[in-house]
Amino acid sequence: MSQPHHDQLPPPSRAERVELVISNLLRWGVFASLLLLVIGSVISFAFSGRYGHAPGDTDALITAAGAFPAHDVGWLIDGLRHGRGQAIIVLGLFLLILTPLLRVVVSIVAFTIERDWAFVGITAIVLVLLTISFLIGGAS
Amino acid sequence: MLHTTPLLFSLAVFAISLVAGVFGSLVGVGGGIIVVPALTLLMGVDIRFAIGASIVAVIATSSGAAASYVRERIANLRVAMFLETSTAVGAIAGALLAHHVPKNALYILFGIVLIYTAWSMSRSRKNVRPARPDPLADRLRLHGSYYDAAEGKTVEYRVSRTKLGLATSLLAGLNSGLLGVGGGAIKVPVMNLFMGMPLKACTATSNFMIGVTAAASATVYLLRGDVLPFVAAPVAAGVLIGATGGAKLLARLKGGVIRTLFVGLLIVTAVQMLWKGFHTP
Numbered sequence: 492m493s494q495p496h497h498d499q500l501p502p503p504s505r506a507e508r509v510e511l512v513i514s515n516l517l518r519w520g521v522f523a524s525l526l527l528l529v530i531g532s533v534i535s536f537a538f539s540g541r542y543g544h545a546p547g548d549t550d551a552l553i554t555a556a557g558a559f560p561a562h563d564v565g566w567l568i569d570g571l572r573h574g575r576g577q578a579i580i581v582l583g584l585f586l587l588i589l590t591p592l593l594r595v596v597v598s599i600v601a602f603t604i605e606r607d608w609a610f611v612g613i614t615a616i617v618l619v620l621l622t623i624s625f626l627i628g629g630a631s
Numbered sequence: 632m633l634h635t636t637p638l639l640f641s642l643a644v645f646a647i648s649l650v651a652g653v654f655g656s657l658v659g660v661g662g663g664i665i666v667v668p669a670l671t672l673l674m675g676v677d678i679r680f681a682i683g684a685s686i687v688a689v690i691a692t693s694s695g696a697a698a699s700y701v702r703e704r705i706a707n708l709r710v711a712m713f714l715e716t717s718t719a720v721g722a723i724a725g726a727l728l729a730h731h732v733p734k735n736a737l738y739i740l741f742g743i744v745l746i747y748t749a750w751s752m753s754r755s756r757k758n759v760r761p762a763r764p765d766p767l768a769d770r771l772r773l774h775g776s777y778y779d780a781a782e783g784k785t786v787e788y789r790v791s792r793t794k795l796g797l798a799t800s801l802l803a804g805l806n807s808g809l810l811g812v813g814g815g816a817i818k819v820p821v822m823n824l825f826m827g828m829p830l831k832a833c834t835a836t837s838n839f840m841i842g843v844t845a846a847a848s849a850t851v852y853l854l855r856g857d858v859l860p861f862v863a864a865p866v867a868a869g870v871l872i873g874a875t876g877g878a879k880l881l882a883r884l885k886g887g888v889i890r891t892l893f894v895g896l897l898i899v900t901a902v903q904m905l906w907k908g909f910h911t912p
Contacts, residue, residue, distance in 0.1 A: 510701050510708065517698035521871055528868045531860070532641065542637045542861070549640045552861045553676045580860035581853075584687060587867060588849045590694045591842040598712065609771055614712050620719035621847045627726055628851035 509601035516597055520590035527583030535576030542576075592621065634675075637861070644674060645865040651688060652873020656696035657881055658893045659834030660815030661689030661841050662870060664900060676862055683857030684866045686849045691867045693842025695874030696881075700835035703882060707775045707832055710790060710822065711839045717797045718804035718814060718844060725808020737809055738908030745901035748820045753894045762827045765791040775832060780882040788829055796826045807844070815841050816900050819893060830886050834893070835878075 535542050542548065570578025595618050602610040635643065647669045648662075655662030663685035670681040700706035768774065768790045776787040803817035815837045822833040852858055881889070 510704060513708070514698055514702040517694050517701065521694050521698055521875070525868055525871050528864045532864045532868075535861070536638060536641075544636055544638070546634045546636055549635060549637050550675075552637060553640075553674070553680065553859065577860040580864045581858075584853060584858060584860070584863055584867060587687065587690055587694065587871075588846055588853065591690060591846040594697075595843060598708070610709065610712065613716060613771075617712060617715045617719060617843065620716065620723065621843070624719065624723050624726065625847040625850055627723060628848050629854065 509598070509605065512601060513594055513597055516593060517590060520586060520593065524583040524587040524590070527579055527586065531576045531579030531581075531583060533576070534574065534579060539576050595621065640674065641861075641865045644670070644862065645869040647673075648688065648866045648869025649873040652692055652695060652870035652875075653877035653880070654873075654892070654896075655688075655692040655870070656838060656874035656877030657834065657884070657889060658815070658896050659819045659837030659841070660692075660896065661685070661845065662692050663688060664896065664903070666866060666870075670862065670866075679857055680859045680862055683852045683859065684863045686845055686852050687858060687863045687867050688870045689845040690842045690849055691870035692874045693838050693840075693845070695871040696835070696878040697839045697842065699875065699878035700838060700881075703777060704775070705777045705831055705882065706835040706839045707773070707790075707828065708836075708839065709771065710773050710775070710826070710828070711836050711843075713771060713773065713793070714796060714800045714818070714822075715840055715843055717801040718807075718818070718840065721801040721804025721806070722808040722814075722844060723804075725805040725810075727808075729809050732809060734810070735908050737806075738904045741806060741810065742901045742904035742908060745816060745897050745904060748817070749894050749897035749901065751824055752820055752890065752897065762789045762791045765789075765793055767793045775828075777832060778882075779831065781885050786829055786832075788827065788832065790826050790828060792825050792827070796821055799825060804844075810904075814844065816897060830889050830893070831881060834889060835881065 541552070543551075567578055567581055571582060595614060599611060599614045599618065602608075602614060648666065651662035651665035651669075654665065666685045666688045667678075667681050670676040670684060671678050676684070697706060701708065771793070773790040773793065774788065775790070776785055778784075779786045799821045800818065803814045803821065806817065807814045818837040818840060819830075819833045822828045822836060823830055828836070849858075
């Protein structure tokens with residue numbers, strides 16, 4: 492399987508198409524979350540009184556006492572509805588964290604299409620293990 | 632410790648994260664080794680929130696870099712998924728055992744392992760075990776090839792000793808679960824020294840894997856409120872951009888440069904681990 496360069500490639504094999512789909516998914520996930528992080532930060536600096544302009548304001552933002560007002564889903568939805576900067580940032584972070592998980596899910600689908608049952612199994616095991624570690628982490 | 636306005640704080644953290652992203656994407660680690668000390672010692676961020684931001688950095692490195700690595704086929708997705716099974720089992724076991732194990736001894740043991748690994752990697756031309764027939768690797772079609780822009784040719788390689796790779800990945804996962812350190816420092820040598828993969832393929836594949844492993848714990852950190860938007864936003868944005876750039880750089884750099892960077896990383900991590908081992912009460 493030699494692959495000299497992108498423009499002189501033979502038509503992509505099924506496996507290569509899978510990789511292309513995963514790569515594009517990653518690209519879009521990364522781009523969308525980056526966009527949300529930037530927009531959220533700009534809004535926070537422009538309109539949020541909490542971000543402030545004095546050195547003392549930084550302390551309030553990075554110590555446990557002042558920290559993050561809320562982090563539940565209700566706060567997020569409410570914040571997004573009001574276009575709050577920090578809520579947009581959290582949405583961007585959520586999307587960023589979700590991208591690798593989507594990567595695993597898409598791989599399962601792709602391997603199924605390829606009829607590569609060994610790897611459907613392997614990837615499904617990875618997904619189950621991730622779920623378990625998420626549940627253990629949430630419980631502790 | 633810097634005492635700055637929120638805007639300067641964000642810009643400084645963004646710049647540091649940019650560097651962490653480039654570095655992490657080149658050597659296959661999450662960049663926590665740069666982000667956590669920079670945030671706590673330099674910027675005065677609470678350790679809890681620094682760790683929350685660094686787990687976001689791990690994912691940002693992985694996703695930023697993997698987009699290129701997967702497209703250019705430097706990352707070996709099949710090896711990644713295969714090893715991920717045992718890494719995840721190890722990580723879960725490690726997380727469950729974390730409170731029942733003397734950490735000092737573990738830090739010191741891990742530090743010693745890392746020093747030995749650094750020594751092996753620094754002369755790894757001699758230490759990479761010669762490829763040998765591996766029916767399991769054949770059946771799972773783990774062998775790979777990619778186009779190396781620095782050498783101007785397609786590199787083909789065969790993967791061997793998959794069972795040894797699987798077993799050591801279990802230990803790597805166990806170690807990250809116990810001590811909360813990213814597994815990249817172990818994953819890369821396992822793939823390079825044991826399984827016979829070229830170093831670039833190892834760091835790219837490790838990059839792909841660390842994001843998957845970190846995603847589960849990152850969700851927990853986020854829900855627990857350990858991820859501050861104010862701190863995490865410049866970290867994530869900087870690392871994403873840095874890692875995307877670093878990924879483009881990797882294809883053009885010589886393997887020897889990557890090796891030197893990686894050995895440097897191992898030595899710094901080893902010193903950190905030994906220091907913790909002797910100073911944790």
